[in-house]
Amino acid sequence: MSIETRPTPETNTVESSSELIRLEQVTKRFGDNTVLDHLDFSVDAGKHVTLIGPSGSGKTTILRLLMTLLKPDEGTITVDGQRLFPASDKEVREVRKKIGMVFQQFNLFPNMSVLRNITEAPVTVLGMSKDEAAERARGLLEMVGLADKCDARPTQLSGGQQQRVAIARALAMRPQVLLLDEVTSALDPELVAGVLDVLRDIARSTDITMLCVTHEMNFARDISDQVLMFDSGRVIESGPPEKIFTEPERDRTREFLSAVL
C-alpha cells in the first residue's frame, strides 16, 4: 500500500532536518484565560510530532492556530518559510494549501456523497478535473479500506468509517502537514484501531509531516519522532517517545503519564 503525497519541490529539496513550522512567542488568550503563553515551537519537515498533556494545556489550540481557525493574540507563525500570522488573507490562503486537518468530530459534509466530500476541494481549490479528482479519491478510499463506500452518504457510515473518509479527504489536498486533533476521541472503542492503523500506514509510507494531539499513548509511541509534553500553555518537556514514555525528567510528565497509561 502506498500513498501519493505532495511531490512539491519544497518537500523534495529540503533536508530531512529542515524546519517546516515555526511558532515564535505565540500567545493566545480566551478572555482572561491565557491558553498559550509566549510559546516557541518548531517542527521539522517530515517529522511526526505528538502533543500530549492535560486538557486545557493548549495542544489543540496550536493545531487550530496552524489551521487558521484561530488567530493568535501575539507572536508570529510561519509554515515552510511563508507567514501564516501576521499575514494577508491572500497569503493565508496560499499557506493553508500546505496544511490539512482531521477533526475529532470528523466534520464530513453530510449533504455530499463520500466521493464528493473528497473531490470537492481538489476540484474547486486546486482546479483538478473532476475525473482526475474522482480517480484519486477512489485510490485514497481504497487506502483507507472504504473503496466500496464511494456513493454512500456520510450518515450511513460508522464513526470509524467517517473518520477514515475524513483522513482521505484531508490527504486529497496533498498537504505537507497533517494536523490530527484527537481523531479517535469521539469513536467507539472497537473502531479506534481501524483509524489508527490507517494513520500508522500514512506515517510509515509518506513523508508527510504530522502534528498529532492524542490520548492514545501506544499510538503516539509507535508513530512519533518527537513527543511534546504541554502544561499550562508551555512545553515542559520534549524528546523521543522512548525517553518521554519511559524515563521522563519532569514530575509533571510522570504524573500525567501515570494517569493516562
Add this chain to the structure above:
Amino acid sequence: MNWNWSAVSDFMPHFWDGLLVTLQILVVGSLISFVLGLVWALLMRVPSRWVTWPVGAVTEFVRNTPLLVQLFFLFYVLPEWGVTASAMTTGVVGIGLHYSTYTMQVYRAGIEAVPVGQWEAATALNLPLRRTWTAVILPQAVRRVVPALGNYVISMLKDTPLLMAITVLEMLGEARLFSQANFQFTEPLTVIGVAFVVLSYLASLLLRALERRLVH
C-alpha cells in the same frame, strides 16, 4: 338560512377565475419571499454595520407593520412618487416582501444551526467563502428550514384575501363581487371557505412529501 345550489353553480365560473388569481399570488409571492428572505439573511451576516443596520431596520419595520397598511401604501402612495404597477403586481410584491421578513428569520435560524465544524472543515480544505456557502452551508441550512418555510406558505395563502383591498380579484374579491350583484352571500363565501381548507390541506401534504424527500 337558505342554501341555493343554483347560486353555487352561477358563482363557479367566477370562483375559478378567483382561484387562479389566488394561486398566482401564492406561487409568485412565495418565490419572492424565499429569494428575498435569503438575500436579507445573507446581508445580515455581512461583517459591516453599514449593511446590517439598514437591512435590519427595514426588515424590522416591514415585519412589524400590518400587511394591509403596506399594500395600501404600495398601491396608493407609490404612484404619487411616480412608481406605478398593476394591482396584481403591487399585491404580489407586497405580500412577497412582507413574508420575506419572516422567511429571513427562518433562514437565519437554519444557517446558525449548521454546526461550526462544517465551517471549520471548509476552512481546512481552503474552500473559498462563496463555495463554502453554496456547496456546504446553504444546502444544509435550506434542508432544515423547508418545514418552517412551508408553514409560511400556508400562512400566506390565508393572507391573499387582503389583496382584495387593492382591487385584486382573487377568491374573496370574486365572492364579494358576486354577492353584491346577486344578494347571495352564503353560497360564494362557503365555496371559497371550503377552497381555502382544501388548498391548505393540499399544501401541507405537498410539504410533508417534500420534507420526507429532503430528510432521506
